Amino acid sequence: MVGVVPNAAYRHFADRDELLAAVCTAAMGELADRMAADVARVPGGHGDPAAARARLGAIGMAYLTFAREEPGLFATAFAVPEQHAYGIPNEGSGQDRTPLGQVRAVLDELVDAGVLDRQRRDGIEYPIWSAVHGLAVLAGEGPLRGASDAARRHLEELTLTFIGRSL
Numbered sequence: 111m112v113g114v115v116p117n118a119a120y121r122h123f124a125d126r127d128e129l130l131a132a133v134c135t136a137a138m139g140e141l142a143d144r145m146a147a148d149v150a151r152v153p154g155g156h157g158d159p160a161a162a163r164a165r166l167g168a169i170g171m172a173y174l175t176f177a178r179e180e181p182g183l184f185a186t187a188f189a190v191p192e193q194h195a196y197g198i199p200n201e202g203s204g205q206d207r208t209p210l211g212q213v214r215a216v217l218d219e220l221v222d223a224g225v226l227d228r229q230r231r232d233g234i235e236y237p238i239w240s241a242v243h244g245l246a247v248l249a250g251e252g253p254l255r256g257a258s259d260a261a262r263r264h265l266e267e268l269t270l271t272f273i274g275r276s277l
Contacts, residue, residue, distance in 0.1 A: 130190055137187035138209060141176050145212050148172040159223040163274060165216045170242045170270045173209070177246035178262070184250065213239060226277045238273050245269045 123129040148168040154161025177184040206214070213235045220226040226234070248254045249262055257265070 127190075130186075133186050134188075134190040137180075137183040140180070140183060141173065141187060142207050142209050142212065144176050145169050145172040145209055146207060149212065149216070156219055157223045159220075159225050162216065162219045162223040162225055163277075166213075166220065166238075167270050167274065169209075169213055169216055170238075170273065171266065173242050174246055174249075174266050177250050181250050184246065210235065210239070220277060230277075241269055241273055 123132060145168075148171065149165045152161055152164045152168050154164070156162075206212070217226060217231060217235055217238075221228050221231050245254075245265060249257065249265070254262070254265065
């Protein structure tokens with residue numbers, strides 16, 4: 111389809127695993143970029159409780175939208191078990207721009223804003239990530255894949271509201 115012989119990629123990658131790891135990293139990078147863009151559109155300064163909540167919602171919605179709009183990239187992003195760091199942090203930026211790093215940063219802001227109790231903060235990114243990722247998988251390749259757009263939007267709202275209220 112792209113006009114090259116099938117083994118052309120192996121001039122750049124040692125084997126299939128290295129190629130898949132590179133595509134996985136690129137997919138995570140695209141997801142991270144979309145999350146960062148949506149978070150940047152949320153008005154309000156650091157520590158503003160309403161803005162911090164809105165940023166967490168923006169991250170969740172960007173994740174769900176990416177899964178819906180880019181199902182192949184979404185599946186590939188999680189195809190390599192070694193990629194549990196959810197991408198490579200921006201070197202030297204002082205800020206972890208990976209998807210997981212962005213979730214952590216917003217949760218830390220929620221603590222700073224007094225929305226999330228500091229004692230509940232440790233590790234809470236994983237149940238939050240699980241809820242959003244679970245819905246993305248259920249809607250993408252699971253039993254909800256045939257749901258109407260309205261039903262999906264409703265489930266997305268329910269999930270994000272559930273997360274917001276659990277803080």
